[in-house]
Amino acid sequence: DELTRVERFDALVAAEEKVEPADWMPEAYRKGLIRQIAQHAHSEIIGMQPEGSWITRAPSLKRKAILLAKVQDEAGHGLYLYAAAETLGITRDELVDALLTKRQKYSSIFNYPTLSWADIGAIGWLVDGAAIVNQVPLCRCSYGPYARAMVRICKEESFHQRQGYELLHTLAHGTAAQHAMAQDALDRWWYPSLAMFGPPDAESTHSARSIQWKIKRFSNDELRQRFVDMCVPQAAVLGLRIPDDGLRWNPDRGAHDFTPPDFDELTRVINGDGPCNAERMAHRRAAHDDGAWVREAAAAYARKQAR
Numbered sequence: 621d622e623l624t625r626v627e628r629f630d631a632l633v634a635a636e637e638k639v640e641p642a643d644w645m646p647e648a649y650r651k652g653l654i655r656q657i658a659q660h661a662h663s664e665i666i667g668m669q670p671e672g673s674w675i676t677r678a679p680s681l682k683r684k685a686i687l688l689a690k691v692q693d694e695a696g697h698g699l700y701l702y703a704a705a706e707t708l709g710i711t712r713d714e715l716v717d718a719l720l721t722k723r724q725k726y727s728s729i730f731n732y733p734t735l736s737w738a739d740i741g742a743i744g745w746l747v748d749g750a751a752i753v754n755q756v757p758l759c760r761c762s763y764g765p766y767a768r769a770m771v772r773i774c775k776e777e778s779f780h781q782r783q784g785y786e787l788l789h790t791l792a793h794g795t796a797a798q799h800a801m802a803q804d805a806l807d808r809w810w811y812p813s814l815a816m817f818g819p820p821d822a823e824s825t826h827s828a829r830s831i832q833w834k835i836k837r838f839s840n841d842e843l844r845q846r847f848v849d850m851c852v853p854q855a856a857v858l859g860l861r862i863p864d865d866g867l868r869w870n871p872d873r874g875a876h877d878f879t880p881p882d883f884d885e886l887t888r889v890i891n892g893d894g895p896c897n898a899e900r901m902a903h904r905r906a907a908h909d910d911g912a913w914v915r916e917a918a919a920a921y922a923r924k925q926a927r
């Protein structure tokens with residue numbers, strides 16, 4: 621009966637076992653996971669745009685090949701995560717439609733413009749670096765298909781982060797103009813990267829339950845702090861200054877004190893008022909419409925096979 625099903629589910633989660641698609645699960649657990657996995661997938665798909673716009677402008681064949689590989693990886697991460705979401709009973713068409721009709725979100729970070737080649741390095745170092753800090757704990761998520769998808773994705777994310785960091789290191793140790801370009805990119809991407817981790821814990825609507833169900837393993841602020849502590853020595857090696865006068869090591873906390881991102885800006889960007897929201901959605905819709913013939917052909921072919 622209902623009680624034993626809930627007790628069995630809670631015992632399975634408490635025992636650090638995995639919930640699998642065929643297992644009974646609370647409706648709120650299923651809906652919450654569809655929400656998070658779908659928006660994670662949407663982020664990967666939209667995330668191809670800021671970097672994709674520099675593939676034709678990469679400064680060398682080597683950099684072009686690396687960036688092409690990374691953007692293709694992001695597409696794969698999106699499709700991988702859509703497949704994980706589908707195990708919870710939502711279809712690909714419903715997922716795609718939820719993004720196009722803005723009923724579901726994608727990460728705020730992709731609503732910022734990539735103004736110079738150094739931005740490609742800053743995205744790899746900071747945005748993929750933040751993604752790793754957020755995604756490594758998700759490898760231990762209680763929902764099996766999501767946790768397993770994260771293992772594969774984290775491996776590729778490490779390549780994304782290293783190539784961005786190496787790109788920035790080359791610029792930061794290049795000419796004065798190249799160093800200035802790298803510093804300008806850090807200045808513009810630092811706070812939006814901190815905001816990627818979400819609202820402060822006190823304003824997080826899902827954290828308490830997500831942590832109870834072992835989907836989220838650490839709070840938004842805990843992961844944000846971990847990210848800052850990771851970036852400080854990395855910025856020192858780059859010879860770049862993190863744009864925060866309040867940044868300092870706090871021996872009592874064993875962590876860096878830092879100025880938080882502008883959470884009002886995060887709310888505005890999430891609600892559609894970021895620098896590139898309209899452009900990103902228009903581009904996505906155009907790509908979807910341009911691809912209609914492929915979907916129709918595939919469906920016609922599938923019908924023929926089914927006869």
Ligand code: 3HC
Pocket residue numbers: 655656659660661663664667694697725726727728729747748751754815816817818819823824825826827830836840890
């Ligand atoms: N951008 C957009 N929306 C955000 C956000 C952000 N940076 N941070 C929080 N939100 C939204 C949440 O989705 C939620 O809205 P909803 O109820 O409509 O879904 C609301 O703000 C309240 O936030 P909560 O903290 O309560 O939400 P969560 O518990 O879901 O925590 C999260 C937010 C940490 C992003 C969590 O959803 C998560 O870990 N998601 C998986 C990771 C992910 O989506 N990463 C996207 C980054 S891009 C990426 O990884 C691609 C890589 O290749 C760079």
